[in-house]
Amino acid sequence: MLNKKVSIIYPSSYALKSLFSIMNNKDNMYNLIESYENTSISLGDIEVMPVKASHSKEMYCYGYFIYYDNKTIYYSGDSNAIEENTLNLFKNGKIDELYQDTCYPDYMGSGHLSISKLSDLIPENLREKVYCIHIDGNELIKEATKLGFNIVEINNL
Known part of the structure; x- marks a missing residue:
């Protein structure tokens, strides 16, 4: 394309x-x-480490820790949760930016983390460092913005 x-x-x-x-x-x-799960690989001046993510029983999904320019970024991939270790690292300032797969509806069996669950997990003072991805509609954009989260926008393709 x-x-x-x-x-x-x-x-x-x-x-x-x-x-x-x-x-x-x-x-x-x-x-x-x-690559190997929980093992970093170097790509020039970027290091990437895949970690297992919770999405569905039928599909293996991975999130990624990305280390670049003295920053740590977490990208959830398809995920309906934030692992406890990742959440603790974020809350303790060890992750600079967190990109989380997010959806608007909150229902049992969803492969994506609802905005209401995300807001329960992330304290208000840290939400400016969280970027919602995998956007499923305008309701999510409105609610995420109202709650203090960022929405990833694609520019200059």
């Missing part, structure tokens, strides 16, 4: 190659970097 080859960091190259084959994604569309 953008004529750019995407680099994907994932703990199981076989699983992704199988999925991409089914979806008719060609090998020349991406660069797959196999």
